[in-house]
Amino acid sequence: MLEALLSLRGIFKHYGPVHALDGVDFDLFPGEIIGLVGDNGAGKSTLIKVMSGAVVPDGGAILFEGKPVVLRSPQDARAIGIETVYQDLAVVPWLDVEANLFLGREMTGNRWWNRWFLDKRAMRREAAHHIASLQVGLKSVRQPVGLLSGGQRQSVAVARAISWGRKVVIMDEPTAALGVREARGVLDLIKRVKERGLAVVLISHNLPHVFEVTDRIFVLRQGTEAGTLVTGETHVTDVVSLITGVKVSAAVA
Amino acid sequence: MAVSTTRESRAAGLRRLLEEAVLVPWAGVLLGLIGVCIVVAAISPYFLTVDNILGNVALYFSWFAIAGFGEALVMIGGGLDLSVGSIMGLSGMVSALVLASGMPLWLALIAGLAVGAFAGAVNGFAVTRIGLNPFIATLATLGVFRGMAYGIVLGAAVTPPNNAAGKAFTALGGALGVVPVPVIVMVVLAVGMYVALAHTPFGRHVYALGGNEAATRLLGLNINRLKMILYVLSGLTAAVGGILLTARAGTALPDAAEGYELGVIAGVIIGGVSLTGGQGTIPGVLIGAALLGVINNGIVLAGLAGYWQQLIIGLVIAAAAGLDVFRQRLAYLRSG
Numbered sequence: 001m002l003e004a005l006l007s008l009r010g011i012f013k014h015y016g017p018v019h020a021l022d023g024v025d026f027d028l029f030p031g032e033i034i035g036l037v038g039d040n041g042a043g044k045s046t047l048i049k050v051m052s053g054a055v056v057p058d059g060g061a062i063l064f065e066g067k068p069v070v071l072r073s074p075q076d077a078r079a080i081g082i083e084t085v086y087q088d089l090a091v092v093p094w095l096d097v098e099a100n101l102f103l104g105r106e107m108t109g110n111r112w113w114n115r116w117f118l119d120k121r122a123m124r125r126e127a128a129h130h131i132a133s134l135q136v137g138l139k140s141v142r143q144p145v146g147l148l149s150g151g152q153r154q155s156v157a158v159a160r161a162i163s164w165g166r167k168v169v170i171m172d173e174p175t176a177a178l179g180v181r182e183a184r185g186v187l188d189l190i191k192r193v194k195e196r197g198l199a200v201v202l203i204s205h206n207l208p209h210v211f212e213v214t215d216r217i218f219v220l221r222q223g224t225e226a227g228t229l230v231t232g233e234t235h236v237t238d239v240v241s242l243i244t245g246v247k248v249s250a251a252v253a
Numbered sequence: 254m255a256v257s258t259t260r261e262s263r264a265a266g267l268r269r270l271l272e273e274a275v276l277v278p279w280a281g282v283l284l285g286l287i288g289v290c291i292v293v294a295a296i297s298p299y300f301l302t303v304d305n306i307l308g309n310v311a312l313y314f315s316w317f318a319i320a321g322f323g324e325a326l327v328m329i330g331g332g333l334d335l336s337v338g339s340i341m342g343l344s345g346m347v348s349a350l351v352l353a354s355g356m357p358l359w360l361a362l363i364a365g366l367a368v369g370a371f372a373g374a375v376n377g378f379a380v381t382r383i384g385l386n387p388f389i390a391t392l393a394t395l396g397v398f399r400g401m402a403y404g405i406v407l408g409a410a411v412t413p414p415n416n417a418a419g420k421a422f423t424a425l426g427g428a429l430g431v432v433p434v435p436v437i438v439m440v441v442l443a444v445g446m447y448v449a450l451a452h453t454p455f456g457r458h459v460y461a462l463g464g465n466e467a468a469t470r471l472l473g474l475n476i477n478r479l480k481m482i483l484y485v486l487s488g489l490t491a492a493v494g495g496i497l498l499t500a501r502a503g504t505a506l507p508d509a510a511e512g513y514e515l516g517v518i519a520g521v522i523i524g525g526v527s528l529t530g531g532q533g534t535i536p537g538v539l540i541g542a543a544l545l546g547v548i549n550n551g552i553v554l555a556g557l558a559g560y561w562q563q564l565i566i567g568l569v570i571a572a573a574a575g576l577d578v579f580r581q582r583l584a585y586l587r588s589g
Contacts, residue, residue, distance in 0.1 A: 074471055074473065075473045078473065084471075086468075086471060090468055090471075091465065091468060092460070092461045092464035092465040092468055092469070092531070093464055093465065093531070094460060094464045094531040094532050095457070095460055095461060095464060099457055099460075099461075103457065103458075103461055103469075103472055103474075104458075104472040104473055104474050106454040106457060108453075108454065116453055117448070117452045117453055118452050118453060118454065118456075118457070120452075
């Protein structure tokens with residue numbers, strides 16, 4: 001069997017008496033999109049924070065490419081190739097698209113006299129190429145991100161994550177704040193991420209979106225795994241039953 | 254047909270050019286500066302003389318611009334430094350004291366700059382480590398640093414000695430030919446600050462910090478280190494301004510530059526730096542400070558009482574803020 005890219009084994013996280021995660025096992029395989037669903041308070045956001053290094057679990061192990069790793073900060077996760085697209089925090093509105101894409105790893109000149117200075121031409125060229133290859137509909141990489149639509153902004157955040165994260169991209173509700181057409185654009189973008197061989201963890205409340213793009217669906221309920229389903233062999237009602245813990249008949253749904 | 258097409262495209266091109274000009278962050282304030290210059294020149298023919306422009310106007314606003322560069326960095330990064338006036342007074346005082354004790358000029362300059370950098374580090378420490386709001390932290394140090402300037406000399410004035418070092422020091426307040434030394438320092442600093450802000454990774458990080466601190470942190474940039482650097486730079490530029498002001502005055506008074514923080518911040522805001530952070534340019538700050546200088550000069554040349562200046566500058570700040578809102582709205586319209 002294929003080796004998992006990212007494995008969580010028996011992850012525990014307690015906040016006082018609250019068991020946010022109660023022994024969760026989770027596997028992510030190369031090149032797949034896995035949907036992470038569950039009711040509010042099921043532990044979804046704690047679980048992705050464990051994967052992205054923002055929360056250190058109280059117990060359990062994390063394996064990356066078969067080797068145990070310790071993620072103490074988002075930088076640790078980024079260093080091994082796990083990138084997270086946060087819901088609203090991702091972009092700096094007054095910087096343009098290119099500056100946002102390269103924030104924190106700017107390109108500088110390679111001669112002695114310009115090595116301290118930004119190589120804006122090279123960054124614009126690369127940013128334009130990157131944006132075009134992802135088919136994000138942007139007129140120019142020189143527009144301030146704050147002037148873009150919500151979907152375009154989300155796309156810029158996703159594009160940045162892809163260009164940094166070589167292996168895993170975690171997306172937290174990427175379509176939640178978007179209109180129908182914009183959500184479509186972001187879903188198409190997620191599919192193209194998969195085509196590049198990256199693995200994606202998609203957190204979403206929107207089950208039609210989850211069904212459209214994922215290969216498998218991981219359902220959390222009250223801090224534990226309620227079940228993992230293969231998307232193509234599953235009906236929405238099965239997922240709803242697992243989320244709520246109540247058997248729903250297909251006829252009613 | 255072909256002619257009309259060219260004419261149309263020319264008109265469209267002109268409109269585009271105008272729109273672009275309005276979108277340049279400092280275009281509005283530059284227009285304001287030109288307008289005020291025309292008015293003042295109409296009031297007095299003396300305004301547009303080399304002596305007046307360099308020796309009065311530029312010299313007057315050089316203090317505000319020099320300290321304004323550091324202030325602008327702090328404010329673009331989402332902070333605020335109210336203590337710049339007090340740092341100016343304290344560092345000028347320390348330089349004069351070092352000279353008065355018979356030390357050489359370079360030591361006096363380094364001592365003054367070191368005091369400014371240290372004062373900035375104190376502000377940075379209060380904001381990043383103690384977690385104080387920048388307004389509160391620097392309001393506190395505004396009092397502390399001013400009190401120190403009075404305290405170390407028990408309220409007396411300190412005059413640099415009449416030796417070679419003292420003469421060299423006061424020469425820093427003089428002129429090279431027709432250009433006052435502080436004006437030269439201002440231009441050099443402006444170029445350096447512009448390059449740092451617009452053409453280095455550091456500059457981008459400053460804009461990112463002020464534009465979205467949470468995102469900047471999540472990207473792995475060291476926010477506290479960055480803020481510390483900004484407050485230290487603000488302390489340093491205030492020290493440069495304070496030392497030059499003292500050199501110009503020929504004597505260090507404990508109340509030197511008292512209240513200057515308001516002029517510095519006014520120039521920075523008129524120059525297009527956003528109070529909420531994330532926006533602003535060095536050319537804008539220079540033009541904003543110049544506008545203050547021309548207004549001050551115009552009031553003197555028109556023979557108006559000094560108190561009119563506060564009223565007029567207040568109105569200019571309001572106009573600058575209004576223009577900024579208009580500009581941002583236009584930017585949104587264009588993007589839509």
